[in-house]
Amino acid sequence: MSISSPGIGSGIDIQSIVPSLVAAERQPTLSRLAQKEASLQAELSAVGLLKSALSEFQSKLDGLKDTTTFSNRSASASDTSIASFTASNDVAAGSYSLEITSLATAQKLVTMQDYVVSEGTLEFTDAGGSFSVPLDSSNNSTIESLRDEINNAEDNIGVTATILVVNGSKRLVFTANDTGAENELTISGTSTSGDLDIYDYNSGTAIPDVNGDVASYYDQVTAATDAVFSVDGQSMTSASNVITDVIPDTTITLKEANPGNPITLSVSTDTSEVRNQIAGMIEGYNELVSLINKQTSYNADTEVAGTLIGDSLINSIEQQIRRTLTSQISNPDSDYTSLTSIGITTNSDGTLELNNEKLDTALETDYAGVSTLFSSDPEGIALKVNIILENYLQTSGTLDSRTESINDKLAGLTEDREALDLRSKKLETRLYAQYNAMDLLVAQLNSTGQWLASALDSLPGVVFEKK
Known part of the structure; x- marks a missing residue:
């Protein structure tokens, strides 16, 4: 005797029981894999954010590790209606007196x-x-x-x-x-x-x-005439009103004669760019520290921990950068040998804070010392921090390897799910076979019972009373 529909012989809903049993068997593993995937995705995102913050901080160091940033020159003329004055970063700081007797003219x-x-x-x-x-x-x-x-x-x-x-x-x-x-x-x-x-x-x-x-x-x-002028009392002539060969690495553009009323041409160090670079470095570092604090903190109220709490990689990065930023360089010719000495201090949360007055004093009194603090090779703080960052950010570096490892684990979860699907299929097949066998046996027993009852009913002189 064969059963064409599961459960028809026993009256049991095999079609619902078997999938329910298989689902119950799968659920703990599915939950574990889902939880693991969520954790890995969160870690992958956190590492990506960390890498981005490190890269942004590194870009903020570009100017400070470059000595040319500290060579910026600002050139000016005391009366721009008489002459304009520009200078390259190679010119020495100084001032000059310019008197123009006549301009060069074209015939x-x-x-x-x-x-x-x-x-x-x-x-x-x-x-x-x-x-x-x-x-x-x-x-x-x-x-x-x-x-x-x-x-x-x-x-x-x-x-x-x-x-x-x-x-x-x-x-x-x-x-x-x-x-x-x-x-x-x-x-x-x-x-x-x-x-x-x-x-x-x-x-x-x-x-x-x-x-x-x-x-x-x-x-x-x-008439065709040459310009007649003097610089610091030295008389000169020029076929052009644009003078580039009198003060090396500068350009003087003569505009109007001023006999007897010399003006001053000045070349000074431009500290504004250095200030901007230092402010940018502090901003980039503080953004990095805020991210690290968020990823490694624990909120006792919500009982939620940061994704990278206790992570040795992020702790190592933070410690190396902080140790370098708070270190002191060797420069016997200057009093400015640390960030603290120029007005950059560390707050309780690890962020940096700038005292503008102390920085201005340092730039005004010892510009060369500040330049050495950041960009001297190999002592400069900006240079040393950049080397640390490069080791982590370079292609196939530490962070790339970490990202690759996480992606490998995520790929492994896909394989685990495929293996679970295969096991579940086998379990379903086995359960259907067992329930169908039981259903067939029950059907056979029911059929035998019905035959026996019918046979007993047909015996002479025997009456079975149904209750």
């Missing part, structure tokens, strides 16, 4: 009458070379085309041509692009047709025109 010439163009050549010369423009009836036959030809010439030595209309008369204006006496122009015209009204200009020399009349064909609006 400007205007033709005194209409330009009559026929055939010939117009040539421009200065100390740097020369170039010429051809003239004929088909090339540069108008004053506009001549202007464009001059300006677009590939070998132009530095002349700009424009047009000025005076009482209806078109005149050419020639302006040297560069200032200085060496850029004075010599302009000469050569006629091939005998009627080219172009005259030479060279220091005001008048040249006869084609009719033999002597005329000054150009009006010199501005």
